Amino acid sequence: xxxxxxxxxxxxxxxxxxxxxxxxxxxxxxxxxxxxxxxxxxxxxxxxxxxxxxxxxxxxxxxxxxxxxxxxxxxxxxxxxxxxxxxxxxxxxxxxxxxxxxxxxxxxxxxxxxxxxxxxxxxxxxxxxxxxxxxxxxxxxxxxxxxxxxxxxxxxxxxxxxxxxxxxxxxxxxxxxxxxxxxxxxxxxxxxxxxxxxxxxxxxxxxxxxxxxxxxxxxxxxxxxxxxxxxxxxxxxxxxxxxxxxxxxxxxxxxxxxxxxxxxxxxxxxxxxxxxxxxxxxxxxxxxxxxxxxxxxxxxxxxxxxxxxxxxxxxxxxxxxxxxxxxxxxxxxxxxxxxxxxxxxxxxxxxxxxxxxxxxxxxxxxxxxxxxxxxxxxxxxxxxxxxxxxxxxxxxxxxxxxxxxxxxxxxxxxxxxxxxxxxxxxxxxxxxxxxxxxxxxxxxxxxxxxxxxxxxxxxxxxxxxxxxxxxxxxxxxxxxxxxxxxxxxxxxxxxxxxxxxxxxxxxxxxxxxxxxxxxxxxxxxxxxxxxxxxxxxxxxxxxxxxxxxxxxxxxxxxxxxxxxxxxxxxxxxxxxxxxxxxxxxxxxxxxxxxxxxxxxxxxxxxxxxxxxxxxxxxxxxxxxxxxxxxxxxxxxxxxxxxxxxxxxxxxxxxxxxxxxxxxxxxxxxxxxxxxxxxxxxxxxxxxxxxxxxxxxxxxxxxxxxxx
RNA sequence: UGGGGUGUCGUCAAGCGGUAAGACACGGGCCUUUGGAGCCCGCAUUCGGAGGUUCGAAUCCUCCCACCCCAGCCA
Numbered sequence: 001x002x003x004x005x006x007x008x009x010x011x012x013x014x015x016x017x018x019x020x021x022x023x024x025x026x027x028x029x030x031x032x033x034x035x036x037x038x039x040x041x042x043x044x045x046x047x048x049x050x051x052x053x054x055x056x057x058x059x060x061x062x063x064x065x066x067x068x069x070x071x072x073x074x075x076x077x078x079x080x081x082x083x084x085x086x087x088x089x090x091x092x093x094x095x096x097x098x099x100x101x102x103x104x105x106x107x108x109x110x111x112x113x114x115x116x117x118x119x120x121x122x123x124x125x126x127x128x129x130x131x132x133x134x135x136x137x138x139x140x141x142x143x144x145x146x147x148x149x150x151x152x153x154x155x156x157x158x159x160x161x162x163x164x165x166x167x168x169x170x171x172x173x174x175x176x177x178x179x180x181x182x183x184x185x186x187x188x189x190x191x192x193x194x195x196x197x198x199x200x201x202x203x204x205x206x207x208x209x210x211x212x213x214x215x216x217x218x219x220x221x222x223x224x225x226x227x228x229x230x231x232x233x234x235x236x237x238x239x240x241x242x243x244x245x246x247x248x249x250x251x252x253x254x255x256x257x258x259x260x261x262x263x264x265x266x267x268x269x270x271x272x273x274x275x276x277x278x279x280x281x282x283x284x285x286x287x288x289x290x291x292x293x294x295x296x297x298x299x300x301x302x303x304x305x306x307x308x309x310x311x312x313x314x315x316x317x318x319x320x321x322x323x324x325x326x327x328x329x330x331x332x333x334x335x336x337x338x339x340x341x342x343x344x345x346x347x348x349x350x351x352x353x354x355x356x357x358x359x360x361x362x363x364x365x366x367x368x369x370x371x372x373x374x375x376x377x378x379x380x381x382x383x384x385x386x387x388x389x390x391x392x393x394x395x396x397x398x399x400x401x402x403x404x405x406x407x408x409x410x411x412x413x414x415x416x417x418x419x420x421x422x423x424x425x426x427x428x429x430x431x432x433x434x435x436x437x438x439x440x441x442x443x444x445x446x447x448x449x450x451x452x453x454x455x456x457x458x459x460x461x462x463x464x465x466x467x468x469x470x471x472x473x474x475x476x477x478x479x480x481x482x483x484x485x486x487x488x489x490x491x492x493x494x495x496x497x498x499x500x501x502x503x504x505x506x507x508x509x510x511x512x513x514x515x516x517x518x519x520x521x522x523x524x525x526x527x528x529x530x531x532x533x534x535x536x537x538x539x540x541x542x543x544x545x546x547x548x549x550x551x552x553x554x555x556x557x558x559x560x561x562x563x564x565x566x567x568x569x570x571x572x573x574x575x576x577x578x579x580x581x582x583x584x585x586x587x588x589x590x591x592x593x594x595x596x597x598x599x600x601x602x603x604x605x606x607x608x609x610x611x612x613x614x615x616x617x618x619x620x621x622x623x624x625x626x627x628x629x630x631x632x633x634x635x636x637x638x639x640x641x642x643x644x645x646x647x648x649x650x651x652x653x654x655x656x657x658x659x660x661x662x663x664x665x666x667x668x669x670x671x672x673x674x675x676x677x678x679x680x681x682x683x684x685x686x687x688x689x690x691x692x693x694x695x696x697x698x699x700x701x702x703x704x705x706x707x
Numbered sequence: 708u709g710g711g712g713u714g715u716c717g718u719c720a721a722g723c724g725g726u727a728a729g730a731c732a733c734g735g736g737c738c739u740u741u742g743g744a745g746c747c748c749g750c751a752u753u754c755g756g757a758g759g760u761u762c763g764a765a766u767c768c769u770c771c772c773a774c775c776c777c778a779g780c781c782a
Contacts, residue, residue, distance in 0.1 A: 037781090142709090171780065238776075328718080
């Protein structure tokens with residue numbers, strides 16, 4: 001039974017329930033339900049609703065029903081009810097014997113309809129669908145009453161009975177509630193209650209040829225089940241008056257509907273229609289493709305139910321539209337798997353390493369921890385031999401700054417094994433690609449400790465070439481490249497934002513032998529790489545297939561990315577208008593040379609940067625520097641800011657800047673530099689010999705915001 | 708131009724008239740046989756905007772602005 005780690009976070013729904021309990025509105029009862037339509041697979045948005053409904057019930061000591069809203073036989077299938085059952089169960093919830101179907105209530109609903117007809121509150125309409133639409137009016141214009149609106153009760157009763165008896169064609173007639181064709185709420189303009197549909201229903205088969213609409217079904221189903229708090233999503237907010245109307249006219253038990261905002265997740269889509277499209281057009285391999293935001297997708301991807309529940313609790317419940325950062329979900333699964341996944345070594349892109357001074361044919365079984373977090377998880381043996389594989393990216397012939405893995409002449413530790421030093425590099429004659437490394441090992445460092453206390457900066461994972469097992473590994477990334485793929489204001493289609501690299505399949509991976517026979521779905525941490533699980537569909541005894549659930553946080557990747565971006569800017573000095581924009585240039589004061597900027601600055605950064613017009617009141621060269629100019633700038637704060645800018649090359653005569661207007665990045669933290677405090681940055685660009693002077697539509701004042 | 712909703716940090720989100728929780732992300736540091744994990748520190752003088760009420764307003768009032776939903780015989 002899912003149990004919240006701590007006290008559940010406060011939210012508006014709990015407040016309502018607390019209040020209801022206080023006023024004894026429902027006799028102290030709390031009874032919820034999760035009401036999916038079996039027309040597709042459940043996704044993580046449904047998980048939010050499931051956790052909410054089952055969670056609330058559990059916390060308040062009441063039941064939660066599982067009810068299928070199966071009122072549209074043309075879209076619903078048993079395959080879906082099966083998958084829903086499995087997913088809810090997998091998430092860890094139990095609905096006991098309370099598995100219900102709206103279709104169970106068809107008889108009752110029919111009686112309710114008769115009751116409304118008899119009360120003169122419903123009528124059979126002969127208008128076509130198109131005509132009904134026309135008669136409905138628009139958002140601003142009231143609708144017109146149907147000419148059939150005032151039939152007698154007897155006539156309506158007879159017609160409705162004949163509808164039920166199959167005397168009419170699909171679409172030829174409907175039963176409508178008689179409410180108000182002039183209502184500003186379109187839902188109240190005589191909504192359809194029953195339509196004729198000669199279709200076989202997945203449960204009631206051919207018993208019915210008329211089916212109640214969702215609007216006429218949902219509220220009454222909740223009423224029949226004695227639901228107290230009927231929680232649904234925002235789009236049903238303006239249906240509530242209609243549901244209230246039905247319940248009141250019928251004079252039956254009246255649950256309370258509460259609406260909350262559905263979940264949106266960045267870099268994916270949550271609409272069943274779009275997910276269906278991805279499945280049907282083969283953009284993914286199925287509803288359970290590990291890239292899908294479906295429960296079955298996450299399950300196959302290696303997510304745990306606990307992590308999803310944790311996520312659903314952390315995102316909260318509110319009424320505002322939002323897009324939750326998928327990084328939060330990833331945080332939840334990492335957190336859970338860090339605790340429970342045994343560590344293991346796997347090499348995804350192998351590079352052969354020969355330990356020259358290790359005896360040929362010798363094999364040692366070294367001890368390795370299954371979890372550094374939890375000693376109770378025990379140890380295992382890992383075979384070490386003369387020929388190994390390490391990760392290709394753990395070696396660089398020409399290591400960049402801060403890369404402290406293996407390189408020619410460098411010593412690193414092989415986890416749980418030895419220190420090794422690279423003494424030779426073998427390259428392919430043609431391609432010049434590194435194909436093999438020669439290393440020596442230090443026998444004194446067995447297990448990974450050096451008796452002489454010398455340090456190495458890196459620890460690498462590895463496998464023994466002859467002992468390792470081959471495996472296929474599937475690397476998954478976000479399904480879309482755009483945070484909100486459904487944002488199509490630019491005329492794009494969500495499918496245009498699919499990530500072409502959302503799946504990378506690696507086929508010649510090597511994993512340590514302890515993974516032989518790993519059970520489908522079992523989860524591991526491949527040390528230094530990420531969390532992986534054995535694929536439940538394609539993996540078998542003879543063929544190991546792993547799915548990457550999540551990467552580990554990768555500090556080096558971040559550094560490298562930063563370095564690459566910095567390099568990109570310096571490659572073409574002057575090319576970019578931002579070539580001189582730098583965050584850290586002479587900040588340390590240690591170097592005179594201009595450093596590449598820390599990272600590439602894009603438009604998003606500018607949306608966060610506060611750019612202000614600054615009037616230069618004083619400008620002078622900085623003694624002891626041939627790059628820096630000290631500026632005193634007025635940005636309308638009632639005082640001058642002191643700013644050091646590395647623009648001397650463009651301004652041999654700094655005095656000429658006095659009186660000029662420049663653009664100041666005003667919301668940077670002041671930096672203590674060798675020459676003094678710098679309170680901002682001057683936006684400059686162009687090539688090395690001139691400052692790009694900002695131009696303005698009007699004459700700006702110091703402190704004006706630049707957009 | 709009708710009705711229903713919503714606007715608090717980059718992203719979620721507490722807050723309910725007494726002076727802006729927390730999480731993720733981000734930045735910095737410590738530690739480390741995973742550049743993992745962990746630990747520490749920093750990160751909204753301000754709550755869509757403008758007025759008003761009040762000793763005191765994110766919370767109350769007024770006006771304005773922005774965004775979302777509704778014209779299925781879908782749910």
